[in-house]
Amino acid sequence: MKAVNAVVVFLISILVSVVAADAATINVGTSGNAAAWVVTGAGAVNAPAWQSPVDDIAITSNAHNDGTFAAGGALSQFTGFWYADLFFTLPANASSVSLAFSNFVCDDRSVLQLNGTSIADNGSLSIPAVTGSGKMTLPPGTSTVDYTFTGVTSATISSGFILNGQNDLRIIVNNTHNNSISAPTISFAGPGDETHAKLVGAITYNVPEPGSVSLLTIPAILLMRRRSRALRFKLHAPQSSTSAPESRMCPASSR
Numbered sequence: 001m002k003a004v005n006a007v008v009v010f011l012i013s014i015l016v017s018v019v020a021a022d023a024a025t026i027n028v029g030t031s032g033n034a035a036a037w038v039v040t041g042a043g044a045v046n047a048p049a050w051q052s053p054v055d056d057i058a059i060t061s062n063a064h065n066d067g068t069f070a071a072g073g074a075l076s077q078f079t080g081f082w083y084a085d086l087f088f089t090l091p092a093n094a095s096s097v098s099l100a101f102s103n104f105v106c107d108d109r110s111v112l113q114l115n116g117t118s119i120a121d122n123g124s125l126s127i128p129a130v131t132g133s134g135k136m137t138l139p140p141g142t143s144t145v146d147y148t149f150t151g152v153t154s155a156t157i158s159s160g161f162i163l164n165g166q167n168d169l170r171i172i173v174n175n176t177h178n179n180s181i182s183a184p185t186i187s188f189a190g191p192g193d194e195t196h197a198k199l200v201g202a203i204t205y206n207v208p209e210p211g212s213v214s215l216l217t218i219p220a221i222l223l224m225r226r227r228s229r230a231l232r233f234k235l236h237a238p239q240s241s242t243s244a245p246e247s248r249m250c251p252a253s254s255r
Helices: 002-017 210-234
Strands: 020-029 038-041 044-048 082-088 095-107 109-114 115-120 130-137 146-151 153-157 165-174 196-208
Touching: 020 038, 082 196, 095 109, 095 165, 115 146, 115 153, 130 165, 165 196, 196 210
Parallel strands: none
Antiparallel strands: 020 196, 038 044, 038 082, 082 165, 095 153, 095 196, 109 115, 109 165, 130 146
């Protein structure tokens, strides 16, 4: 019986391991994808982002001070601080979740976060980015703090995700009108000043194909039923005597 149990467990483990999976992809880039992002800053809160003329995302229609601000925003309220969020949900049964990104460049200074954890930054409007101790205005945007720039503008992230819940990929941008990583965060310095954000990336993950688990486990279920029937038959079968039958000797006839 133990041998049968071991076979059943072994077969189920094999069947589960070969369940077919569908690959899914979420575009988290900014090129042609402003509709996936919302921006906060200058009075706007989670307002649809603008697609800038250079195909990045921005808080104004042309990334300049004379552009139309995102809904709820105004130049008079712009301090140079704004951020963009891309919210996405992962299914509870997602596996092999990964975020691969590159070309993280913003005007002027920026930090990329996944669910509140910083995963990249760029303080110099260029690649390779400048590294070292600088300043950064982070949410809620009320103060500027010391920040150490790592210069990471591309990476592959495979942890920090939330399954069966909402995730947040956030780009935090500081306008400085200066390439210095220690410059103060300021509003637009003039008509030529601009602020926008660029990112190339995608999130990929696998999910089991609908019905694949049930189809693959049918043989295991049938095997277990067969085992159960065999056990019931053994329990209810008539017990045969193990004692040797009594032999009857015929008396030898005398002549």
